[in-house]
Amino acid sequence: MTDATLAVDGVSFGFGDVSILDDVTATLDAGHLTALVGPNGAGKTTALELLAGLRAPDAGTVTRPDGGARSVAYLPQSPQFRSGFTVRETVAFYADLVDADTDPAALLDRVGLAGAADRRVEALSGGMTRLLGLAQALVGDPPVVVLDEPTSGLDPDVADHIFGVASDLATDDRLVVLASHDLAAVEARADRVVLLADGALALDGAPADLLAETGAETLRDAFSQTVRATDRSSVDVRAVRPGGDA
Numbered sequence: 001m002t003d004a005t006l007a008v009d010g011v012s013f014g015f016g017d018v019s020i021l022d023d024v025t026a027t028l029d030a031g032h033l034t035a036l037v038g039p040n041g042a043g044k045t046t047a048l049e050l051l052a053g054l055r056a057p058d059a060g061t062v063t064r065p066d067g068g069a070r071s072v073a074y075l076p077q078s079p080q081f082r083s084g085f086t087v088r089e090t091v092a093f094y095a096d097l098v099d100a101d102t103d104p105a106a107l108l109d110r111v112g113l114a115g116a117a118d119r120r121v122e123a124l125s126g127g128m129t130r131l132l133g134l135a136q137a138l139v140g141d142p143p144v145v146v147l148d149e150p151t152s153g154l155d156p157d158v159a160d161h162i163f164g165v166a167s168d169l170a171t172d173d174r175l176v177v178l179a180s181h182d183l184a185a186v187e188a189r190a191d192r193v194v195l196l197a198d199g200a201l202a203l204d205g206a207p208a209d210l211l212a213e214t215g216a217e218t219l220r221d222a223f224s225q226t227v228r229a230t231d232r233s234s235v236d237v238r239a240v241r242p243g244g245d246a
């Protein structure tokens, strides 16, 4: 596998008149877990789809590494699996499609799902479904792994486990980028945080560096103060906060 680098150069994208990314340039490197954060509707899912090649930019380029059988794995927010199959059969099915050398048992072990290998997919909990999605995403050993809100709706322990797996996956020859609203987990686990607001990267750096840059005590606080200062399109949460000004 080659060194993984995912480069975005002058990328713009919009839905009709709504600009999602406006001339964004960034490079993501192997060995890093990058978390894409931002207000609802900022365009995190859209940005991940652009990174994964599921959408084409209106302008600019996205350069992905050459990963042989599969260069980018993408896990959507709500992964769907064909009912009737077991967990092991599901991973084996994808392995047959993508990379016959993949050992389903080893992949399930890697994400912590070995104990559920014989369970049918329709009997999985929400957390197990995400882990199966993660195992499926790793078939073919892709150098880029893109995860859209992999812990939304999960209990804190399962969420922490998934962040741990994602962090472990960001080895020397692989980069992992995920979208998340779980700012405590992001602050604890991510190597780099990118805050998308108003079509631009309003913050970009290691969690500790962003705290120093903003003067905030937590990433949560840095998020709020930056979004309030930069994002004109997000929900005005101050208007509905009890005791707020409005």
Ligand SMILES: Nc1ncnc2c1ncn2[C@@H]1O[C@H](COP(=O)(O)OP(=O)(O)OP(=O)(O)O)[C@@H](O)[C@H]1O
Residues within 6 Å of the ligand: 015, 018, 020, 038, 039, 040, 041, 042, 043, 044, 045, 046, 047
């Ligand atoms: N297919 C589409 N056609 C038109 N507009 C879209 C489409 N998909 C998304 N949008 C709009 O683009 C904006 C960005 O959506 P996106 O889902 O990327 O945001 P997000 O940051 O992932 O949001 P959330 O945090 O709520 O999941 C939103 O205003 C959304 O309504």
